[in-house]
Amino acid sequence: MEYEASRKYAVRNTQYGVDNFLLPTPYSLLLIFPLLFTAIAFTQLSLLETGRLTLGRFIPVAVLAFCLVGAAWALSRWRPTHDRLLLPLVGIFCGLGLAEVARLAPAFPVGGPGEGGWQVLSTFLFRQVIWLVLGTLALLAVALIPRDLRWLRRYRYTWLFAGLVLLAMTLVVGVNPSGFGARLWLGARGVYFQPSELLKLLLLVFLASYLEDRREVLLEVEARIGRWQVPHPAYLGPMLLMWGFSMLLLIWQRDLGAALLFFGVFLAMLYAATGQGRYVLTGLALLFVAGIVGYRLFDHVALRVDAWWNPWQEASGRSFQIVQSLLAFASGSILGQGLGQGLPTAIPVVHTDFVFAAIGEEYGLVGGLAVVACFALLVGRAFHVALRARRPFDRLLAAGIGALFGLQSLVIMAGTLRVIPLTGVTLPFVSYGGSSLLTSMVMVGLLLHISSLRK
Amino acid sequence: MTQNIRRIGQFVLLGFVLIAASMVYWQLARAPGLVAREDNPRLVQAELRTQRGRLLDRRGEVLAYSDVVPDPSGLGGVVRRRYPQPEASHAVGYYSIRYGTDGAEAAFDTTLRGQLTSLDRLLHRPQVGDDVTLSLDMAAQHAADQSLGEHRGAVIVLDIATGEVLTLVSHPAYDPSTLDDDWDVLASDPDAPLFNRATQGVYALGDLAKLVGLTGLLSAGITTPPDPHTTSLDDMLAPLSDSGYLATARQLGFDVSSPFDLATGPGLLPDFSSQSTPRDLAVTPLHMARMVAAIADDGYMPVPTLAYASLSSAPDRVFAPGVAVSLQAVTPRFDGLAGWAGVATPKETGDRPLSWFVGYAPADAPRFAIAIVVEGDDSGAQVTLPIAQQTVGAIQW
Numbered sequence: 135m136e137y138e139a140s141r142k143y144a145v146r147n148t149q150y151g152v153d154n155f156l157l158p159t160p161y162s163l164l165l166i167f168p169l170l171f172t173a174i175a176f177t178q179l180s181l182l183e184t185g186r187l188t189l190g191r192f193i194p195v196a197v198l199a200f201c202l203v204g205a206a207w208a209l210s211r212w213r214p215t216h217d218r219l220l221l222p223l224v225g226i227f228c229g230l231g232l233a234e235v236a237r238l239a240p241a242f243p244v245g246g247p248g249e250g251g252w253q254v255l256s257t258f259l260f261r262q263v264i265w266l267v268l269g270t271l272a273l274l275a276v277a278l279i280p281r282d283l284r285w286l287r288r289y290r291y292t293w294l295f296a297g298l299v300l301l302a303m304t305l306v307v308g309v310n311p312s313g314f315g316a317r318l319w320l321g322a323r324g325v326y327f328q329p330s331e332l333l334k335l336l337l338l339v340f341l342a343s344y345l346e347d348r349r350e351v352l353l354e355v356e357a358r359i360g361r362w363q364v365p366h367p368a369y370l371g372p373m374l375l376m377w378g379f380s381m382l383l384l385i386w387q388r389d390l391g392a393a394l395l396f397f398g399v400f401l402a403m404l405y406a407a408t409g410q411g412r413y414v415l416t417g418l419a420l421l422f423v424a425g426i427v428g429y430r431l432f433d434h435v436a437l438r439v440d441a442w443w444n445p446w447q448e449a450s451g452r453s454f455q456i457v458q459s460l461l462a463f464a465s466g467s468i469l470g471q472g473l474g475q476g477l478p479t480a481i482p483v484v485h486t487d488f489v490f491a492a493i494g495e496e497y498g499l500v501g502g503l504a505v506v507a508c509f510a511l512l513v514g515r516a517f518h519v520a521l522r523a524r525r526p527f528d529r530l531l532a533a534g535i536g537a538l539f540g541l542q543s544l545v546i547m548a549g550t551l552r553v554i555p556l557t558g559v560t561l562p563f564v565s566y567g568g569s570s571l572l573t574s575m576v577m578v579g580l581l582l583h584i585s586s587l588r589k
Numbered sequence: 590m591t592q593n594i595r596r597i598g599q600f601v602l603l604g605f606v607l608i609a610a611s612m613v614y615w616q617l618a619r620a621p622g623l624v625a626r627e628d629n630p631r632l633v634q635a636e637l638r639t640q641r642g643r644l645l646d647r648r649g650e651v652l653a654y655s656d657v658v659p660d661p662s663g664l665g666g667v668v669r670r671r672y673p674q675p676e677a678s679h680a681v682g683y684y685s686i687r688y689g690t691d692g693a694e695a696a697f698d699t700t701l702r703g704q705l706t707s708l709d710r711l712l713h714r715p716q717v718g719d720d721v722t723l724s725l726d727m728a729a730q731h732a733a734d735q736s737l738g739e740h741r742g743a744v745i746v747l748d749i750a751t752g753e754v755l756t757l758v759s760h761p762a763y764d765p766s767t768l769d770d771d772w773d774v775l776a777s778d779p780d781a782p783l784f785n786r787a788t789q790g791v792y793a794l795g796d797l798a799k800l801v802g803l804t805g806l807l808s809a810g811i812t813t814p815p816d817p818h819t820t821s822l823d824d825m826l827a828p829l830s831d832s833g834y835l836a837t838a839r840q841l842g843f844d845v846s847s848p849f850d851l852a853t854g855p856g857l858l859p860d861f862s863s864q865s866t867p868r869d870l871a872v873t874p875l876h877m878a879r880m881v882a883a884i885a886d887d888g889y890m891p892v893p894t895l896a897y898a899s900l901s902s903a904p905d906r907v908f909a910p911g912v913a914v915s916l917q918a919v920t921p922r923f924d925g926l927a928g929w930a931g932v933a934t935p936k937e938t939g940d941r942p943l944s945w946f947v948g949y950a951p952a953d954a955p956r957f958a959i960a961i962v963v964e965g966d967d968s969g970a971q972v973t974l975p976i977a978q979q980t981v982g983a984i985q986w
Contacts, residue, residue: 406590407590408593409592457628460623461623463612465620467616468617475713477630494615499613506608506609506612507605513601514602520594521591529594533597533598537601540601540602541604544608548607548608548611553607
């Protein structure tokens with residue numbers, strides 16, 4: 135029924151939404167901004183590197199323009215009531231991400247220097263461009279898939295199991311494309327995927343679906359432990375089990391950032407579904423206890439906490455990264471050094487975990503705050519979509535996506551700014567990383583889908 | 590559920606406010622202190638790009654300049670410091686990213702380094718410094734370097750009227766152009782080639798203690814022996830008590846460092862309570878050059894400077910003009926050069942003997958004061974006088 139209504143609305147809106155698509159409507163103006171921004175960034179880089187404009191430097195801009203305009207056209211055509219802010223925001227993030235990868239990532243291929251011809255095909259920038267195209271296709275596929283998201287909801291255990299199996303496989307045949315560090319990837323011969331990124335999305339789907347079904351009973355049927363009333367284990371159990379298994383795998387893998395996100399998103403969705411503040415408080419207390427236990431038991435946890443608590447003691451040792459990150463922010467000051475003109479490359483692995491520090495140095499406080507504002511806008515938009523969605527599953531899923539985007543960007547920004555200990559998660563869309571970009575694109579695709587089904 | 594979702598949204602947005610606040614904290618409040626940290630690699634990068642000004646001798650000969658080496662991966666290239674006149678090494682000093690600065694490079698660092706305006710900073714222009722003209726006379730410097738040759742020691746020549754240092758040689762020396770590569774060898778060399786003997790070497794006066802003694806006697810108005818060169822030091826100093834001798838040394842400023850652009854040290858006054866003799870009084874060659882300048886200039890001891898035509902400080906009067914005239918009268922003359930040669934024995938140096946020469950030229954109308962020390966040689970005037978004559982003869986005036 136509502137599908138029919140939106141169909142009618144779509145037909146009525148075609149004149150405005152599709153035929154006049156490239157005329158200066160507010161939407162096309164919003165789309166021009168990220169393209170302009172990206173074109174300026176690559177102009178800067180080209181001038182800095184060669185002193186003139188080289189056509190090859192603008193290939194990423196052209197690809198981004200093609201992806202954005204194509205996606206906007208397809209969405210306007212088939213999802214005319216989609217949220218008009220999401221795609222321009224994604225455009226800004228992706229454009230910034232491409233510029234930062236071009237600026238920061240090592241010029242040599244991902245697998246290391248050497249190997250000879252066709253090297254450009256395996257540089258970081260080339261890969262990110264390919265992932266952008268794939269991500270856009272995935273976004274469109276999810277956003278345009280006919281009918282509603284019942285197919286996601288119905289097979290929740292299947293989805294999650296598939297994700298867990300992929301993640302478990304990394305324990306056996308995992309690799310790290312750079313040749314060292316945590317082996318969180320699957321793949322070979324230059325094509326790699328990080329299952330924990332996909333698992334994030336699948337866990338969201340699982341939680342949204344489970345909580346939609348069991349929300350009522352979770353609230354109503356309660357068991358007693360001493361003086362406390364808790365949800366009945368029969369209803370809470372399956373969810374805790376699945377979630378706990380995910381956490382366990384991540385902790386086993388030492389992927390602390392992802393584990394932290396899973397925990398946060400779980401609490402957020404539990405609160406969204408039940409509105410019980412005591413669950414959140416209990417969860418935060420557990421997190422605190424887990425943090426202390428982890429600090430005592432695991433060296434790699436203790437290392438990060440120490441490096442965070444007192445970085446100045448070992449500024450050239452184990453706190454090197456965080457101190458260099460703060461130095462990058464400090465040297466950015468208000469207006470920044472200008473893209474390509476600072477020294478953010480002094481921070482090890484700046485192009486993934488520390489891309490926000492590079493933004494802080496080269497775009498300054500002004501640029502950094504603008505990026506923060508854009509993320510706040512994206513998150514705000516996701517919650518907006520959640521509030522306007524009709525079905526509980528859609529609302530929970532959109533809220534979960536908003537919470538995940540919010541927590542993920544907060545965790546890495548706060549990590550680079552020494553607000554919390556550093557955990558290795560990507561800044562959505564901006565950091566180098568294909569799996570992260572693809573998953574983020576799919577999540578925006580889901581938001582677009584849900585936004586077009588609004589009541 | 591609406592209310593719950595709204596609350597979560599508000600909570601997350603609060604997080605972004607916290608991020609914004611901490612950005613303001615690190616990028617504004619803490620930024621000045623952080624940027625100045627020694628481990629900030631940006632400082633090294635800026636340093637590598639800084640085009641220091643040139644160092645010139647008094648006739649404009651280039652002693653040090655910055656050479657921009659194009660660097661394809663950086664902005665504007667990396668700067669190398671070059672020293673075309675290595676025989677001026679101890680006066681010019683060195684500039685090294687790794688080992689800091691010394692000599693004139695250190696003394697005039699602020700000027701050489703220059704300053705960045707806020708526009709320069711905005712446009713990422715490299716810092717370009719100003720040239721500094723030194724008082725050195727490269728012809729005399731070259732002659733002193735040549736004539737000192739393989740000897741270990743020091744030669745210093747001052748302009749008596751202005752205090753300008755025309756010559757400053759210390760051997761063994763080093764080549765500042767290759768300092769970074771040679772550092773380990775230089776730093777561990779027992780002959781201490783990095784040590785500036787002319788300004789920091791404190792040498793026992795030995796025979797030259799007579800000069801201090803005579804100054805003390807004349808200042809106190811005590812009759813001096815008619816021929817001080819044949820009278821023994823003990824006989825000469827008999828009317829002057831130990832404390833009188835020490836007072837004279839203090840009057841000449843030997844107990845404090847000479848004011849100078851380069852690092853110098855105070856002299857060592859003999860400790861008469863522990864078997865020291867007046868001959869043990871030890872000072873820097875720079876200070877002895879100042880003292881003979883005072884003899885040649887009515888008792889005015891010039892304040893030395895390494896900068897050409899700078900506003901030098903007014904000289905101190907360390908003794909009366911009459912004392913200066915009397916001292917001039919007993920100063921031996923050697924072809925237009927007047928001065929005292931002497932030897933300090935191992936007893937005083939505690940090591941090897943050394944030969945001194947301190948004097949002024951021209952003998953009749955003094956313009957330049959010179960002090961020479963040659964280590965490990967007790968032949969006195971025989972070794973030091975030719976060095977003095979060649980150096981003074983090379984001064985272009």
